[in-house]
Amino acid sequence: MHTWLLELWAAPAALGFALLFNVPPRALWLCAGLAILGHAARKWVVLLQGDIVFATLAAAILIGLIAEWWSTRRNEPAIIYAISAAIPMVPGTYMYQSVQALLGIASLPATETGEALLVTAGVSGVKAVMIVLALAFGIAAPLLLWPKRSSA
Amino acid sequence: MLWVYGEFLIDPKIDQAVLFMMDTMKPSQSLATILTIALQAGLLAHQSGAGTHRTSLIIQRTAKALGAARVEVIISSTNIGATIEWGSERETGFRKAPHMGANFALLTTLNQWLCAVEQGEANPELAQQALDEMAQKPVLYPRWLIIILVGLSCGSFAALFGGDSAAIMITTLGATLGMMVRFYCVLHHFKPSVFATAASFVALLCTGLLSHWTQTPEAALAASVLFLIPGVPLINGAADLLNANYLNGMVRFAMSGVIVLGIAIGVSLALRILGI
Numbered sequence: 001m002h003t004w005l006l007e008l009w010a011a012p013a014a015l016g017f018a019l020l021f022n023v024p025p026r027a028l029w030l031c032a033g034l035a036i037l038g039h040a041a042r043k044w045v046v047l048l049q050g051d052i053v054f055a056t057l058a059a060a061i062l063i064g065l066i067a068e069w070w071s072t073r074r075n076e077p078a079i080i081y082a083i084s085a086a087i088p089m090v091p092g093t094y095m096y097q098s099v100q101a102l103l104g105i106a107s108l109p110a111t112e113t114g115e116a117l118l119v120t121a122g123v124s125g126v127k128a129v130m131i132v133l134a135l136a137f138g139i140a141a142p143l144l145l146w147p148k149r150s151s152a
Numbered sequence: 153m154l155w156v157y158g159e160f161l162i163d164p165k166i167d168q169a170v171l172f173m174m175d176t177m178k179p180s181q182s183l184a185t186i187l188t189i190a191l192q193a194g195l196l197a198h199q200s201g202a203g204t205h206r207t208s209l210i211i212q213r214t215a216k217a218l219g220a221a222r223v224e225v226i227i228s229s230t231n232i233g234a235t236i237e238w239g240s241e242r243e244t245g246f247r248k249a250p251h252m253g254a255n256f257a258l259l260t261t262l263n264q265w266l267c268a269v270e271q272g273e274a275n276p277e278l279a280q281q282a283l284d285e286m287a288q289k290p291v292l293y294p295r296w297l298i299i300i301l302v303g304l305s306c307g308s309f310a311a312l313f314g315g316d317s318a319a320i321m322i323t324t325l326g327a328t329l330g331m332m333v334r335f336y337c338v339l340h341h342f343k344p345s346v347f348a349t350a351a352s353f354v355a356l357l358c359t360g361l362l363s364h365w366t367q368t369p370e371a372a373l374a375a376s377v378l379f380l381i382p383g384v385p386l387i388n389g390a391a392d393l394l395n396a397n398y399l400n401g402m403v404r405f406a407m408s409g410v411i412v413l414g415i416a417i418g419v420s421l422a423l424r425i426l427g428i
Contacts, residue, residue, distance in 0.1 A: 009311040016305025017383065019298045021201065021254040022291050039312070077206070077263060080256035083387050087305075090381050093313050096374035096419070100428075103420045136390035144394055 010039035010088040018084035027080055030070060034085035038063040042089060053130045056089055060138025068142045082139045089135055094128035097121075181218065181276045183243040187236050189276060190215040190223075191247050192283050194232050196262055200255035203388045204397040207232065210266060217270045218279070229403040252407070254384040261286050295335060302379045303328030306355075309378050315371030322362040326376040330355025334380070344407070348414025349421075352377040356422035373428070380415050382408040 014035030018028055038059045045055035063085050064078070071078035101121035108114045194211035202210070208225045211234050215223040220236040227233075233246035265286065269279050306327030307320040315323070330351040337347035359376035363369035389404030 006311065009308040011308075012301075013305045013308035013312065016298075016302040016308075016379070019293050019301050020379075021384065022257045022293070024257045024260055025292065027256075027260075075263065075267065076260050077202070077256070079201070079203075079387065079391075080260060083201075083254075083383050086387065087381065087383050088309070088312060090309075090378060090383075092309055092374045092378045093371070096370070099416050099419050100423065102416075103423055106420075132386065133390070136386045137394065139387050140391035140394050143391055 004040070004043075007036055007040040007043060010035040013088040014084045017087045021080075021084060023080050023084060027076070030067075030081050031084040034063050034066060034081055035088050037066070038085055039088050052091075052127070053134050056131050057134040057138045059089060060086060060135045061141060064139045064142035067139075068145065078143055079139075082143075086135050086139050089131070091128045091131040094124045094131070098125035098128060183220065183236055183238060183241055185276055185280075186215055186218040186220055187234060187243045187245045189218060189280055189283065190220075190234060190236070191232065191245050192280075192287075193262060193266070194225075194227075194234070195247050195249055196258060196283070196287055198227065198232055198249045199251060199253055200258040200262070201253065201384050201388065202259055203391045203395065204400045205392070205395045210262065213266060214269060217266075218276055227397075227400065229400055229407075252385065252388075252404075255291070257292050258286060258289070261289075299328055299331045299335065302331045306375050306377075306379050309375035310368075310371045313371035313375055315368045315375065316366055318366035319368045319372035319375075322359050322365060323372045323375045325362070326355045326357075326359030326372075327379050329358050330377065331379055344411050345414045348380050348411045349418040352380055352415040352418030353422050354418075355379070356419050357425060360422060360426040360428060369428075377415050377419055380411060382411045385411075 011032035014031050015028065018031040023031060041062050042052075042055045042059035045058050046052060050058070064082055067078040067082035067085070070081060098121050101117045101124065104117045105114045105121065108117070190211045193214045194207050197207045197210045204227050207227055211225045211232070212223045215234065215236045220238055222237040224235045225233070229252070230249055231246055232249050233244070235242060235244040237243075265279070265282055268282075303324045307324035310319045310323040333354045334347050334351040337350055342350075355376045356373060359372050360369075363372055366372055385404040385408045389401045389408065392398075392401030392404060395401075
């Protein structure tokens with residue numbers, strides 16, 4: 001599959017969560033569109049030699065800004081678009097690698113030192129946590145830029 | 153001037169406040185009615201995924217639109233409360249806010265309701281009626297559709313992680329089963345730690361058992377439990393912290409942490425059984 005076409009998978013990934021969060025039907029297309037845009041923006045920043053955490057932060061801020069702009073036009077809360085759109089950037093692979101390595105440490109024979117496992121678990125875990133935090137703060141930050149309007 | 157009033161001397165600050173209140177119209181409804189409506193609106197916002205700042209503003213704006221002169225709000229993760237005043241009258245009320253979910257359609261309707269109330273269609277009876285209707289409105293999408301589409305979401309995650317089409321299919325299947333378990337557990341009032349563990353266990357076990365079909369088992373396994381990711385508490389927690397609501401922000405992060413821990417436990421149990 002062409003690598004940029006792969007980004008289109010972000011749309012169904014976001015739609016499932018949009019339904020779970022009971023987003024009104026008229027806003028669904030924006031959730032899906034923002035999800036694709038955000039995920040592609042992250043990939044683009046990574047291709048420009050940005051690291052994954054910074055790229056996630058930049059993409060999350062982009063999603064947050066567009067959601068905020070649209071929400072002031074429609075007088076709807078911005079989070080109804082932004083949260084579902086952010087979901088496809090969750091670092092599932094790093095989380096999984098971290099848990100798998102931790103499990104390896106738990107089942108390590110007493111005679112071995114699990115340094116390699118510890119390093120894998122630590123590095124993947126820290127990366128996952130940083131990406132999630134970048135995502136959460138990136139989405140939340142633009143909501144604060146217009147305190148009066150974004151208030152309720 | 154002061155001695156004229158003798159023992160009825162009024163503190164100048166309060167005096168100003170009283171004069172200010174004289175300017176605003178006396179509310180036609182009792183403060184208790186206003187407080188009930190404001191707290192109900194706040195409770196709906198709190199339970200449908202609004203951040204602390206938004207919930208607080210909804211209570212304040214509702215009470216002021218209905219005629220209160222002064223509103224003080226407290227919002228913790230499990231309680232919301234408000235004191236509203238008009239002149240020397242004062243009412244205080246609290247509500248239990250047991251769970252924080254996500255219902256963005258309700259949040260949108262609440263926003264429109266608040267605008268209508270503020271624009272002077274402030275008949276409290278009508279406002280109350282509209283709130284009750286809003287609260288009883290069922291979820292927009294049928295449960296089976298949510299389950300299938302969330303399953304498909306996880307399949308898409310597998311594609312984003314570089315999985316092949318077999319990986320997408322088995323992830324969709326595993327996550328759909330996990331989602332069923334999750335709904336079952338939530339409807340039977342299990343705690344988040346329990347439903348996260350059970351649902352991630354089922355999803356990963358199912359995906360793992362079928363993983364010999366795919367060339368990219370890791371993408372499938374990693375994606376199969378992502379339907380449990382606590383997106384709303386994480387992002388609202390970050391918003392609360394940035395808005396200087398430190399306590400509630402930490403509470404939301406702690407809630408997400410418990411769910412993530414539940415996922416990790418479920419995943420590790422399933423991986424043990426699969427022997428991966």
